[in-house]
Amino acid sequence: MIKKELICIGCPLGCSLEVLVENGSVIKISGHSCKKGEDYAVKECTNPTRIITTTLEVINGAEAMVSVKTERDIPKDKIYECIRALKGVKVEAPVEAGQVIVENILNTGVNVIATKNVARKA
Amino acid sequence: MFDITIIGSGVVGCSIARELARYKLDICVLEKESDVACGTTRANSAIIHAGYDAKPGTLKAKLNALGNPMYDKLAEELEFPFRRNGSIVICFSHEEIKGLEKLLDQGRKNGIPGLRIIYKDELMKMEPNLSDEVVAALYAETAGIVCPYEMTIALAENAAENGVEFKLNSRVLNIVKKENFYEIETINEVIKTKMVINAAGVYADEINNMVSKNKIKIIPRRGEYCVFDKSVGDMVKTTVFQLPTALGKGILVAPTIDGNLLVGPNAVDVEDKEDVSTTREGLNEVLRVAKRSVKCIPTDKIITSFAGLRARCTKEDFIIGEADDAENFINAAGIESPGLTSAPAIARMVEGIVIQKLNPEMKKDFNPIRKAIKKFRELTNDERREIIKENPSYGKIVCRCETVTEGEVLEAIRRPLGARTLDAVKRRTRCGMGRCQSGFCSTRIVDILSRELNEPITDITKFGGHSNILVEKNKEGIN
Amino acid sequence: MKEYDIVIIGGGPAGLAAAISAREEEIENILILEREDKLGGILNQCIHNGFGLHIFKEELTGPEYAKRFIDKVLKLNIPYKLNTMVIDFNRDKIITAVNEEDGLLEIKAKAVVLAMGCRERPRGALNIPGSRCAGILTAGTAQKYVNIKGYLPGKKIVVLGSGDIGLIMARRMTLEGAKVVEVDELLPYSSGLKRNIVQCLNDYNIPLKLSHTVVDIKGKERVEGVTVAQVDENRNIIPGTEEFVSCDTLLLSVGLIPENELTRKANIEISGNTGGPMVDETMETEIPGVFACGNVLHVHDLVDFVTMESMEAGKNAARYVKGMYEKKGEVVELTAGEGVRYTVPVWVHTGNLGDGVDVRFRVSNVYRDKYISVYFDDVRIMHLKKRILTPGEMETIRLKPAFFKDRTDIRKITIKVEGE
Known part of the structure; x- marks a missing residue:
């Protein structure tokens, strides 16, 4: 199990997220205050992508x-x-x-x- | 073999060069930097002093009094910006009026015209933004403001057009006295010359001490300044001093000839002859003191700050003349304030020595006239139409803050002693001196320099040496 | 003297949008004056993505966003002049401009849209002491060197200021082969977007030091390093926290200033809060027929809002020219109250609100769980809970005509941040 710390970019709040990841899948998210944070945490921890x-x-x-x-x-x-x-x-x-x-x-x-x-x- | 080699191309070196260019002499000017006017000349108060400050009987007093009135003709011949805006020395109490009277008396002894003490009512009419504390002032109507580097560039261009050879990037390493000439070793070559004139500013001691046993010492005295946006350039009309202290004429508030407001300098002795960095304490001091002279110094309108070094000699006065133990080695050393004001007179004095020693013949074809680069911002609309028709690059504005056109930049590069660096373009055109401080125009100037000089863009520097603007192509460092 | 219905000064996002909306109101005789050699303004050098989410609901790069408007200007055959610098402008709406082909141009306009954009605050504005050697430049200048010319101005970078351009350039220079040592921010919070902090700094392990500033610059010919120190809540340097950071370049991203030199030439009053001219709900300045929009009016966070505001300015300029322009109702002043730095507009006409008027403003600090309140004189008519308010993000509220119903004699509208 890995603990990852993220800052949500969904809005200016910039919630500090704590995500527990096991075998490549997210098992727990905390610190978020809306659905956006949840989605972001999953995406960032399983398949983070960027436009270059x-x-x-x-x-x-x-x-x-x-x-x-x-x-x-x-x-x-x-x-x-x-x-x-x-x-x-x-x-x-x-x-x-x-x-x-x-x-x-x-x-x-x-x-x-x-x-x-x-x-x-x- | 040169007849005369002048070391240093600041306002003193270039004034001498231009004066001596009237004679049939082979003259060379050695400059360690990539441009003229790079030392003390570049960064000072830009004031043409009336002449009441210096102690009567000194060279400073004499040459200030002689130099000041020479400016009108000089500025006309060489087309550099100069204006007699007058100066005031203000005091804050009735007791201090004695100090003003002393200055007035000193000024009269020095033969300075146009001095008088004025009192609060008249003073506030003259300068409504002075602080309420101000009681009286010594008014000097002959004081003026000038652009010292533009003046020096003008002197150098005129000297060059009249045959003086300028060798830039030529730091002097050693001077050896031979039987009846000197060998000057620079970083590039060895130059033979009959006479040496030492106008090396803060380095004048090192040059003198290479040749003479009468050692001199220059202790650079740093002065820091703040420059304000042109929108507040008219806060004062005259140059405003406070009563002088032991360290100098103190911190002034003045309009610049280009329309900005200038505040400074403080005075700090430093070891390093190249250290023109500003300090927080220094800038704070300058602003604090200035606030006593003028109410509401608009600190939010500061566009830049800078520092300069005064070439202060421990002997307290200018050292001008042949070294006792080195024939044909002429010093123009220890030229601190009022050095700028005195420069034309210093040149005359050195000219006198040269006549006495070498008895040169006058040239018949000396041309005292130097034309300035046409400044688009100063032209009328009809003149602008005309000049763009003649030269379309005058229709392309590269520096939006100071309204400088590509035509002016090209001319700055193509002239004798043309600009080779960003700062050299700036000094000749004011490109980048405005409120955005080169944010927009520097990218264009780098392009123009690269194109005109046929040099790769990565070779273009701010002021020579390793001051490159760009270091490598994108992704060059990616492995 | 050549005459135009509408002259638009500036061909960046604001000018382009104003031109298009004016043309859509059937004004034929429009001219855009642009000082650079192409339309699009600063967007041309903003090659990163993230533009257009509000207007196009998709994520574009700066050049792509600009291209949509440039293509439209070309399609609508709106005339423009490039490499043309306006050097004078007066209250009679006479514009003096120069370029190489026409020489000196004097143009009379029925309406003028000011869309000159903004410029970066230089080092002098902060009065940072130290050396004046090579290697000190604003983030926007670096952006031009890297993105347009293809050259790096340095290899080891410290960024002062965490404005968006600084953050974007930290990433850009990293990707082009430079090492960005750190970003220092005077304030205890960044004025940049969260997204940029994560994707431009965190992605590349670039530290962001809040409440830190550069107090000295060392170097003879080129920057050799900077001294960074921590500041207290009053932004005073905390003695003993000074630390030397070795670098060859200092990038400044310390704020933007609306570029209103021309506005001043016409003696149009400039707001001390925005640095831009004061306008009413139609984006009209105190001179009838002179409008302003985009960053010349106030510095925006997103170009999408520049576009929206400028469409409004262009439309109203067109209506002014067509004589369809009537501002009904009373003039009411808008005031920035507690916690609010400014509002745009600063006046509204109560009878001229259409479906409503957007009031844009910025707060002066970071606020959590507070309210934005709108007062008509002493009466609170709007109270919006906000989980977060930051100075970096522009806020908008809409004044609806219904608010004014049955309320006459309003003297002042105040927007403020309130605890409850």
Whole structure:
């Protein structure tokens, strides 16, 4: 059994949650004051995920960088791995917002997509 | 072989360089920093003193009295900002009026015109924001305000245009006296010169002591200042001093030539000749004392603070002249206040020595005129239309707080002795000196510098050395 | 002199929303003036996600949120000028602007929407002593370097201030290869969103030190470290708690200031509480036909609220131009009472409330289990229990026309935080 301490992000209250986890499942949550806290605790303790945003270099672009994101959230423990996988990735202009830059990053089933347009250098 | 090598490119070194540029002489100026006006000249009260402070008979008294009236013509020729706003020394009790009378008397002995004591009613009409405690003041109508670095840059540009060679990033390591010349070893090269002029500011003792057995000692005396937003720049019209103490002229409240309000300096002797950091105690002291002069010092309008070092010599007076034991080694050392005011007169005095020693011929083609960078913010709308038509980059504002255009920045970079760093651009254009303190414009200036100098963006610095603005590309350090 | 129906100063989220809603009210002759080289304002550099939850019910990044509005502006053919800086503005609604192509522009507008946004408080505003070397910059400037230019301004970072931009940048710089040593916050609570504290700091094991501040900066050419000290409840430094923290960069995230230099040029009164102009329920300032919205009016926590407020300003500017603008009823002053820092608007017209008027405000401290009360003179007409109120989060209450029914002669509306 592991005891985990979390701060709920559901609202500005920021309840301090205490979660007991056994064999990967949540067996007790305390400190929450609403349903949001409960859901958050379960999610954070069993399958925490995040959307990752970063920038990548553009080749022949009117701008130096293009902002990108993982299209959906990916496992939290893959954040650094994801950044490492994106190191050195360059994108040829023009880039369209929504364009897939890296398909299925780290086999998560999630694509990395551009979040803005970058025109080609005039 | 140079005829003359001037060590130091502060207001004194550059004043001398510009004065001597009138003659057929090969002149070189050595500067350890990446730009002129980087030492004491960069950070001081920016006051052109009337001249009642200095003890009669001293060089300080004489050169202050001579220097002050030279400013009108100098500012006109070199197009740097200067204005005679007058100064007042205020006192807080009737007993202290004696102190004012003493200053008045001293001023008369020094030959200073336009001094008189004024009393509460007239004083409050002149400066309605003075504190209620104020009783009387010594008013000096000839006192002025100037931008010391812009003035020095102007002097340097004009000297350079008239043939003076400036070697920046050239710290002097040693000076060796030869038969009838000197060898100056810098971090880059060895320079031969017939004459050396020591205008090295807080380092003038080290330079002198390399050559002369008559050792001098400079103890840097730090002064801290707060700068306030232009919205309160008109809180006082004149420069407001309190009665001087043993440590100096005390903490003043003054408008700056650029329209901000300046408060400072305190006075603390320090060991480190590079230590221009501010301290909490110092800034608090400055504000506390200033509050006695002016009611409601608006501390929420402070936009920045800074510190400068006065090149204070233990000998109490300026040291100007040839070293007794080193022929053709001329000191302009121990130049603390009123050094800025005196600088043009110091240059004349050194010129006199040079004439006597080297008897140089005048140049026929000396051009005393230097044109300033056109300041968009000071132009009329018609002039603005005109200049954008001629040069569209004047239509692109890069610094929104101070309304500085890309055209001005480009010119600051492209001029003789052009800007190479963020701070150098700032001193020439005021980019980044406004209320946001470069938050918005620094990213643009870094780009422009990188483009103009054809240097990678990571090589652009704030003021040379290792003061790089950017250190590496994103993710470079990710392994 | 060129004439426009509506000129919008600023092409960030506020300006874009105002332009769109004005066009939707069928005003053709609109011009947006933007000083940067693209529309979208600060959103362009806010590449993180978390925008749009209120307006679009989905989570967008800053550039994506901006793009929705930029695309609409393009689709509606609303004219705009980029790289155009407004340098003067007066009470006759004459705007002077400059750019490279047109040179100096003088424009007369029937209505003006002020949407210039805000800027960051610099170091000087805190008067932090110490060195003035390289490596001291605001979080927003760092954001531009990292997110737009692709370069890090330092490798070992201390962040002063736990505003959202500071928190966001702590994560951004960590992910781009810098080490963020700690975040210091003068106050005993963070003004940042809980979510940002968890996902930008806790996720990366970055400590947040509350009631701590930077008291000295060391370094000759570049920052070598900062001295951090603890402060007491009156924000005074506790002697003996000073600690040297080695770093090469100090990021400042110590507050935002509405950028009202132009507003001041027209002598429009600025509120000491918000730093923005005073407006009524239509977002109109004291000059008829001059409106303000977004961060130039008061600093918002979420862009969604900027959008909503600005739609309102744009719509009312349009109605003003069309002559459909009539403010009925009495003018009543809104006052920030105990525990409330400010309200926007500061005046309402009792007969001009439509379905109700949103009053936005911020509280001045962290309050738990308190009430937000609204008083019409001495009569309490609204009493809302709140489990938590924090200065970092903007609050909204809606004044409904029904409240004013049978109540004449109201002189003052007060919003305050009450224990019971």
